[in-house]
Each structure stands twice: as structure tokens, then as C-alpha cells.
Amino acid sequence: MKTDISATARKAWMSLLAQADEAELASLWRGFDHDPAFDWLRPPEAGGVMVRGRMGGAGAPFNLGEMTVTRCALTLANGTVGHAYVQGRSKPKAEIAAKVDALMQTDVATDLRQAVLQPLQNRLAAQRQARAAKAAATKVEFFTMVRGED
Amino acid sequence: MPQLTETTAYGGGFSAPAQQAAQAFRAAMTALARPGTLQDIAGGSPPAGISPAAGGLLLTLCDPETGVYLAPDVDSPELRAWLAFHTGAPIVAADQADFALGSWAALMPVGQYRVGTSEYPDRSATLIVEMAQLIPATATLTGPGIKERAELRLPDVAACQANAKQFPLGVDFFFTCGGQLTALPRSTTILPKE
Amino acid sequence: MYVAVKGGERAIDNAHAWLAEERRGDTNVAELSLAQIREQMSLAVNRVMAEGSLYDPDLAALAIKQSRGDLIEAIFLIRAYRTTLPRFGYSAAVDTGAMTCDRRISATFKDAPGGQVLGPTFDYTHRLLDFKLAADGEVPQAPIAEPRMEATPHITEFLQGEDIIEREPASDATPGDLTREPMSFPAGRAVRLQSLARGDEGFILGMAYSTQRGYARNHAFVGELRIGKVPVEMEIPELGFAIEIGEVELTECETVNQFKGSKTVPPQFTRGYGLVFGQSERKSIAMALVDRALRWEELGEDNLGAAAQDEEFVLSHCDNIQATGFLEHIKLPHYVDFQSELELVRKLRREAQELAEQMATQEAAE
Numbered sequence: 001m002k003t004d005i006s007a008t009a010r011k012a013w014m015s016l017l018a019q020a021d022e023a024e025l026a027s028l029w030r031g032f033d034h035d036p037a038f039d040w041l042r043p044p045e046a047g048g049v050m051v052r053g054r055m056g057g058a059g060a061p062f063n064l065g066e067m068t069v070t071r072c073a074l075t076l077a078n079g080t081v082g083h084a085y086v087q088g089r090s091k092p093k094a095e096i097a098a099k100v101d102a103l104m105q106t107d108v109a110t111d112l113r114q115a116v117l118q119p120l121q122n123r124l125a126a127q128r129q130a131r132a133a134k135a136a137a138t139k140v141e142f143f144t145m146v147r148g149e150d
Numbered sequence: 151m152p153q154l155t156e157t158t159a160y161g162g163g164f165s166a167p168a169q170q171a172a173q174a175f176r177a178a179m180t181a182l183a184r185p186g187t188l189q190d191i192a193g194g195s196p197p198a199g200i201s202p203a204a205g206g207l208l209l210t211l212c213d214p215e216t217g218v219y220l221a222p223d224v225d226s227p228e229l230r231a232w233l234a235f236h237t238g239a240p241i242v243a244a245d246q247a248d249f250a251l252g253s254w255a256a257l258m259p260v261g262q263y264r265v266g267t268s269e270y271p272d273r274s275a276t277l278i279v280e281m282a283q284l285i286p287a288t289a290t291l292t293g294p295g296i297k298e299r300a301e302l303r304l305p306d307v308a309a310c311q312a313n314a315k316q317f318p319l320g321v322d323f324f325f326t327c328g329g330q331l332t333a334l335p336r337s338t339t340i341l342p343k344e
Numbered sequence: 345m346y347v348a349v350k351g352g353e354r355a356i357d358n359a360h361a362w363l364a365e366e367r368r369g370d371t372n373v374a375e376l377s378l379a380q381i382r383e384q385m386s387l388a389v390n391r392v393m394a395e396g397s398l399y400d401p402d403l404a405a406l407a408i409k410q411s412r413g414d415l416i417e418a419i420f421l422i423r424a425y426r427t428t429l430p431r432f433g434y435s436a437a438v439d440t441g442a443m444t445c446d447r448r449i450s451a452t453f454k455d456a457p458g459g460q461v462l463g464p465t466f467d468y469t470h471r472l473l474d475f476k477l478a479a480d481g482e483v484p485q486a487p488i489a490e491p492r493m494e495a496t497p498h499i500t501e502f503l504q505g506e507d508i509i510e511r512e513p514a515s516d517a518t519p520g521d522l523t524r525e526p527m528s529f530p531a532g533r534a535v536r537l538q539s540l541a542r543g544d545e546g547f548i549l550g551m552a553y554s555t556q557r558g559y560a561r562n563h564a565f566v567g568e569l570r571i572g573k574v575p576v577e578m579e580i581p582e583l584g585f586a587i588e589i590g591e592v593e594l595t596e597c598e599t600v601n602q603f604k605g606s607k608t609v610p611p612q613f614t615r616g617y618g619l620v621f622g623q624s625e626r627k628s629i630a631m632a633l634v635d636r637a638l639r640w641e642e643l644g645e646d647n648l649g650a651a652a653q654d655e656e657f658v659l660s661h662c663d664n665i666q667a668t669g670f671l672e673h674i675k676l677p678h679y680v681d682f683q684s685e686l687e688l689v690r691k692l693r694r695e696a697q698e699l700a701e702q703m704a705t706q707e708a709a710e
Contacts, residue, residue, distance in 0.1 A: 007585045015575070015588030041160035042235075045167075048398065048429035049589060050521065051576055052437040053619045055533060056598060057498050059512025061437040062519045062534035064541050065621055067399035067576065069432055069589050073160060073235070081160060085432070085580060087590025088400065128444055132491030135446050138462040139489070142454060159582070214433040214581075215524065234581040238433060 005105050013104055013117055017097035018086045020120050029096045032115040034108065036099060037077050044072040044084075044091035070094040076102050159231035162195035164209055170194075174210040178324065181333035186291050186300025188284060189331055197228040203326035204251060204278050209236055211276070212249060217242035221252020224280070251278045254305035260312075265319040274321055279305060281327045293338040301343065302332055311340045367412045381405035384481075390593075390622025391415055395664065396422025397523075397542040399592050399621050416544075416664050423665050436577045436586060440596045440619070442495045443572040450499045451566040452600055458496035463571060465625075499568040500598055500615065509600065509613040529656050536638055536659060537631075541620055543662030545627045551637075551652045551662075552630035560637045560650035564616060567600035571623050595620050597628040601636050606644035614643060634658060 017025070029035075048066040055062060071085045072094045082102025084094045103112050164170040170193035177189040196205030212218055218239045220229060233239055244250060244262045251257075257277055266274035287301035289310070303325070304310050313320045313336060320336035334340075368375065382389055382405040392404040396419045404422060411417035447463025450456045462468075503509040519534035527535060540548060555561060575588040597618040605611035616636025618628035637652040651657050661667060 007583075010583075011585055011587050015577075018587065018589050019575070019591050042163065046429065047432040048426060049432050049576070049578055050434045050523075051399065051592060052435050052519070053440070053537075053594075054437045054512070055537065056500065056512035056615050056617050057440045057596060058514065060515035060517055060519065060534060062537040063434070063521045063523075064438075064538065064619060065394070065397040065399060066426055066429070066431075066523075067590060067592060068403070068429065071432065073582070075160065083580070083583060085578070085587060085589045087576075088402070129491055129493070130488075131446060132444060132493055133488035134486045135461050135463055136489035136491050137487040138447075138464075140460040140462065142460075214431060231582070238581050240581075 010101070010104070013113075014083070014085070014097070014101055016117060016120055016124070017084065017100055019124065020086075020093070020097075021123075022088070022090045022093040024123060025093060025096055025116070025120065028116045028119055029100070032112060034103070034112075036103065038074040038082075038099065038102070041073040041075055041081065042071070044070055044094040046070045046089040046091075072098050074098050074102065076106070078106070080105050159197075159228065159235050162197070162205065162232060163236045164193045166193075170206075171210045174206045177331065178207060178210065178333070181324065181331055182322065182335050183295045184300075185293070185295055185334055185338045186287075186302045186332070190329055191331055192329055197226065197232050199226070200224060200229060200251075201280055201326045202329045203331045204280055204324075207278055207324055207326065207331065208233060208239075208249070208251065212237040212239040214238035214240070216248040217246050219244045219247035219250040219275075221250065221256035223256040224252045247275050249276050249278060251280070253280050258309075260309050260321065263321050265316055265321060268319070271318040274319065276322045276324065278324045278326060281305065281325045284325060284327045284330060284332055288343055290341045290343050291334075291338050292341070294335075296338070302334060304334065304340070307340060307342050310334060314338060314340055367410070376409060378402060378405040378409065381408050387623060388413075388415060390624050391545060391627075392418045392422055394621040394624050394627065395419045395542055395544065396426065398422050398426040416668055420665050420668070433578055433581075435589070436579070438574045438576055438592070438594070440570070440574060440594065441498055443570060443574050443594070443596075444493075445496050445570050445572040446623075447571040448496055448568070449566070449570075450568045452568075453499055453502065456499055456502070456568075458492070496570070498598070500600070503567075503600070503613065507612065510603075510609075510615060512615070527659060529659075531655060531659055533635070533639070533642075536655065537617065537619070537635060539659045539662060540618075540631045540634055543631075544664035544667070545624070545630070547662050547664070547667075548630045548634055549626060551658060552633035554650065555633050555637045555652045560640070560648050560653045562601045562603075562614075562636055562645075564599040564601050564633055564636060566629060566632075567598045567615075569595070569597045569625065569629065571595045571625070593622050595622065595624045595628040597625075597632045599629070599632040599636060603643065609644070614639070 047069055049069045050066050051064045052061045053064045054060065067087065068089050069085055069087060070089055070091060070093065072091070073081060073083045075081050080102045082098040082100070084097035084101060086094050086097050100112060100116060103109065174191050174193060177191040181187060181189045191203045191206040194202050194205030194209045196202070196208070208218070212233070216239050218233060219242055230241060233241070245264065247263060250263060257279060263275035263277065264273060266272060281303070284303055287303050289302050289304045289307050291300040291302055310323070317336050322336055323334040325332045325334070382401045385408065388408055389401050389404045392407055392415055393399050393401065396404065396407070403425065404418065407418035407421040408415070410421060445461060447465060448458060448461045450460065454460070500509055504511060519538070520532060522535055522538055527539070531539070571593070573591050573593050575591050577586045578589050579586045599616040601614045601616060603612055603614040614636065616632035616639070618631030618635065620628045620631065634652055637650070638655055638658065640647060640653050647653055
């Protein structure tokens, strides 16, 4: 078990897992083909998180509305603890995310990043890029028309 | 060994949260509705030094929106981590607390807790008092939920009487020991046991 | 006294069975899948999420299917469901400045950095029915251009340089939450915005329109309207740090309003704010107008007695679930209530008739 996991690194992969498409995550996880033995510390449960915004985008906070989130926590045979907080109500998605979080703290981290996290990251980036490209095509290019004689 | 602490913090929750929390809630509610009765409460295994009854109450009643005050005799990194994982409840100062946990002596003075307002008497604290024993009784009780008279062991009869005098304001008490609890709502009239 | 009358059970069961059948419609027509509703009725899904106050497109699609497309009924289902969810916590305030915008327009600055990005808008369509869709909904791929990946700054930031627009004081004060504490008045701007964000689109549109027609007039420009996704971050107590727990699509509208100044403030522009789940453009603009109208007291303006200035009026009536619950309950059995009214009216009529007869007898005697 690695002990030098930085909060920044862990935040990055947990955040990525939270947003992942369930079917894609499940398929990549199956491809990784290393389903560890584990015990539940907290079986998956669906709940709500109140999302906050700010007045004028920058001022005092207010409560906008809730979103669904599923969380769970588990421990591997060697004692490594994995947590998941993922968007939506899918328990299988939360379970895979917690297993990935746990295994990312072990020495299979490099392989796992290659097999699961990197493809997720690439797909997400490609999706964003594709939408941004369509948005860019709808950007108005103003030009000035000269009217009158002089 | 940070790993060991971690696992301790993550263990000891309800194994079947829906059923066990419902049973624990029933025990807590019955204790308050029938002051003087002794209720069994099971399922919680908090870190060492905290009774399973108090642990079960915390698991059942606390969530991210209830501030918890831990008196100095029970406050520990282990308990804080356990509460954070299982309830998400923030740790707050005594005068902000929705729930307070500790022995009677460590929780005092009772005047530091919120007693509610006349518009919202419910905005008050509930004290979970860890006791060495729940019997024999030291006070006689009358009032709502009590047919004629009931008996209860109180750590300080005078302080509890003073609290009841503020009704409808005031705090409510759970008394915990091992796997059992009793309760004293502010609505109960207290007489010293003859 | 209440008198319980039984006997409706069989009728109710049978009504439910028929309701299910009617919901399904003609079985020769293919059944709708949730994915179809989510993908092809996405603005209905967005409205149900916004007013149901729960961001979950699949759940909103299910609610729309179950409610036969009655969106207020669907919102009711979502509101009921959300009360069953344990609340894990509150997110950090989302940063709409970091939004990757699908759409971003300003009615005030033509050349705003980031440009005028129209996005998938109805604005310039001709509102002519497209009969091609009746036969075949296949569409060619939308054109693409070089994507802009950096964040688009808020328009109001440019005005702040000159202090020509009021500043939003930064704060991390814990806002009130009307799902936890009953609303009391004055509610304050945070609770107002929460209430408007989940309020009925039609009601808020009507209120906003009333301000444009002169009831609490304050001429508003859409300083900026943006639609896109933002990540949602939450502090996880057991981890001791924050992670992103997902991503939500939002529509944000900021209006720039004329303000002639007060005793303490020189003339400057003021702001109204709208933020809504999903792509909900009309709602977010309306919300910003109503938010601005409700700020009259804080800005030292006159109370013109307009409905949109009356916080109690707006907030107490904007929730369509509260409204429909109270409205529709009057169709449920009130047999006993009505019986007593019936007897009262009969008694009054009897008395009136007796009086008339007495008068007639007296007149005849005279």
C-alpha cells in the first residue's frame, strides 16, 4: 500500500469517477479484469446534495436545488479504504468507483490509470471539445455595413 | 499505523441501517414519550469509551445538518472520525449544539446549551448523558406520558428541575449506559425521591 | 366532527388501472423509453428538474412518463421523491464563471470577450411547423469550428471596473434553506432566489412581464445569458478535502437595470440574477427580473404597490406544488362541510320566506 497519495491526486481521480458515464466505467472496469475481494464499510446508498450558487455569479451563496449522489466505502483485504461519491443513483457505479479509489492507492495504480482513468479522461475531454466546437460554429462574426453616400 | 485508525473510524456503524435506525429511533422516542422507562438500543459500536447506547443515538439522530458538541471527557480524534464518516455531523461549540455528548460533570453547566425561542422551542439542544448506572432511581416523575408516577435516576435533580421550569423552553435529556437508555423531556415534573 | 365514509376503494383501484392504461395509450404505438424522453424531450426534463428541485435527468424522464406529460404532476412526483433522500450535505457554490458555455449572449455588449455564442437556440427560427419532423426526425451533423476551451468571463466584470454597476458583496454566509426551515418574511435574497429557482415558470414569467408593463418598472437589459455545464464540488467530511461529485447544466441570466441612485449611492446600474437547472432560458430571465423587482427596499426605491415588489405575495404563490395541492383539494369530498352550508342556506331562505309572509299578512291587515 502506498502512503504518499496526495489529496490533489486523489481528488482528481475521484472527481473523474463521479462524472463518468456508468456504462463506460463498467465496461472499462471489466476490461481491467482485476476485481478485488473487499468488505463494505458503508454499502452504496443514494442521497441528495444541495447545490449552491452565488448571487450575480460572485456574491453571497444561495441554495439552488438538489442533485442525486450515491456514495459507498469499502476496504480491501490489505486494509486499503476506498470511497466513492458519484452523481446519480447507480449503486454498481459507486461500487466500481470505490474499488478504483482503493486500488489507486496500491501498486496496481499505474495499470489502473492506463486501463480505466485515462480512457475516461480522454472521452470526457473529447465530449467537451465536440460541444465547444459546435458552440464555436454558432459564434456571431459581426461586420459593419457602410450606409449612405458620404 | 494510520490504517488501523481509519478502519476503526469506518467500522461500528449499523449493519442494516434502515431497520436498526428505525428500531433505535423507536427506542429513543418511547423513552421520551414514557419518561422513566428503560429502553434497549442496539446496533451501534462507537469507539472505545462511548456506550453502544450513546453510539446508537448518534447514528440515528445526527446528520450533516445537526451540530454535535463533544464534552472534553469524550472528545477524541477517533470519535470525531467515526462521527464524520457515519453521520457527517459537524462538531460545534456547546452553545451551537443540537446534540451534546459526555458525562454529566463534563457537560455542565447546563445553562450553556440552546433552550429554543418562544416561536421555535424546538431550536434547543438534546443532551446525551453517559451514566455509570441507570438505577436505582433518585427522582419521582409526573407529567405527560406518565400515568401516575414514574421513577428515574438523575445525575442532578435540582438542575433538571430548573430546566423543566423553563418549559416550553429548555433542553431534553437522554441518559445512556451500556446498551440501554432512559430519557427526560423538559415537559416532565420532577420531585426528589422520598 | 369528522364522519368517515368508506366504500371508494374498489372504484379507486379501478380508476388507477384505467389511468395506467390511458397513460400507455394505443398499444399499437411503440412505448416511449426513458432515454427517448430524456434525449428528445430534454426541455421538459429540464423544467421538471428545475421546479422539482432535483437534478437527475433519468428520474425527471420517469416522472414525465408516469404523469402522462403533465409537468406539474411530474414535478410533484420529483418533489415527493426528493424528500426520501438522505441529505449528504451542501455543495460549495458553483463557479458559473468557469462554465464551458454552449450558449452565451449579451444584449448590452456586442464585442464582449468570448463573443456572442448563439448555441442551440430557438431565437431565430421562424416558428413555422416543420412537417418534415412528422415523417422523419433525422438531422445532419451540426457544423463545427475551432473550439474555445478557456473560461468566458462574466460581462458584469467589465462594468465593475468603473464602479458603474453595483458590486455583489462576496460572502460565505450560510444561506437559509427553505427545504429545512419554514419560510418567514422578510425572507432575504438568498431564500428568495431559492424559492424563485424552484418556482413555477408560468407564474414567474407573468410576474416578470408585469414589471416590464409598468408594475414596478425597472428597465432591464439582459447583460448576459449563458448556458453550459459546471462541476459541483463538495467537502467530504471523512476525507477532509473536497471532490467534484458531478456536473450540472445551468442557465444563468444577469440583468443590468437602470438605477437613478439614492441618498447614499450615486446613479449606477443594478443587477437582477437568475440561475436555473438545465436549459431554462425563459425562466432564468424571468427570475432575474423578479429578483430585481423584489430588491426595491434594499436599493432604497419606492414601493409602488406592485405585485412583483411584494415578497410575501411572490414567494407564497410561486410554488406550483403548494398551489396545485391547495387548489385541487377542493375537488375531493367535502360532503359534511357542504351539508352544513346547505342546511344554513335552507334555514336562511326559510326565515326570509317567513318574514316576507309576515309582511304580506301585515300589509293585508292594514
